[in-house]
Amino acid sequence: MGGALGVTLAALAYPAALGFGTVAAAQDRVVAETPAGPLTEADRDFVVKVRAAGLWEYPVGKMALRKGTTGAVRTAGQHLVSGHAALDASCRRIAAQLNITLPNRPSPQQQGFVATLGADTGRRFDSDMANILRTTHGQIFGTIAKIRTTTGNSLVRQLADQANDTVLDHITVMEKTGLVDFDQVLFQETTPPKLPSEDLTPPPPAAGEPQVTLKP
Known part of the structure; x- marks a missing residue:
């Protein structure tokens, strides 16, 4: 195969398993x-992964x-929307140059996060959003x-580089809500559920x- 980038056929294949688990046997x-x-x-x-993260965190930001119910939660929501819109633009540009196929929907696990937060109201929404997003x-x-x-x-x-700055910013604004349960978050970060790969993909x-576009 030719092409300006000279990519191999393997680059066109969709990754077998993503999310937060081990995604392939030979990552190198x-x-x-x-x-x-x-x-x-x-x-x-x-x-x-960067693309999939935006596909669920961006709508959660709009929910927030x-x-x-507080200014800090709404500020966190604005950071999610603006941060992932910018990341998504970079992700789509880079994927096009590297011939990587991107998803248009998040994983089933991530869709579950959106469903949970979509059903929440009031302070329950504030707390669940801060803790779910801080964990992920x-x-x-x-x-x-x-x-x-x-x-x-x-x-x-x-x-x-861009994802590092964005994620650190999002961690910070979640913590500034004053709602993060650090003991529970640490446990969830270090003891993630054993989910089948299809739930993480x-x-x-x-x-x-x-192609779905996340607009600022």
């Missing part, structure tokens, strides 16, 4: 050689703007650091399906 396997550097399984999975951002923080220090692909490094887009 190079799936494509590109002008930006080699693209590994871990690199490709990371780009999809509508449903949050804490889980992905380590992944970002690992990708940033190990990837040989300059585009993936750029995305990791965002479904691939249908053939011809328009």
Whole structure:
């Protein structure tokens, strides 16, 4: 196969399992050689993870703007919306350059988070949002650091830099709500549920399906 990036057929394949679990047996396997550097399984999975995170955290941010009962919760919601809109724009640009297929929907686990928060009201919503989002951002923080220090692909490094700043910002605004139960969050971060891979995997887009865009 040709093409401007000279990517291999493997780069077109949708990652087998994503989310916060182990996503592939050989994460350092190079799936494509590109002008930006080699693209590994871990690199490709990371780009999809960033996209999937935005697909559920962006609508939760919009919920917080509508449903949050305190200024701090609504501020956290605004940070989710603006941060993931910016990240998503970078993610879509980089994915196009590296020929990575992106999902249009989050994983079943992430869809469950949205459903839970969608059903919540009042202070319950505030508390659940702060703790769910603080937990998930804490889980992905380590992944970002690992990708940033190990990837040989300059585009993936750029995305990791942006994701690091965004996730740290989101962790901070969740903590500023005053609602984070740190003992419970630490337990959930270090003892995640043993879910089947299909619950952690965002479904691939249908053939011809328009790409979802997260707008600022």
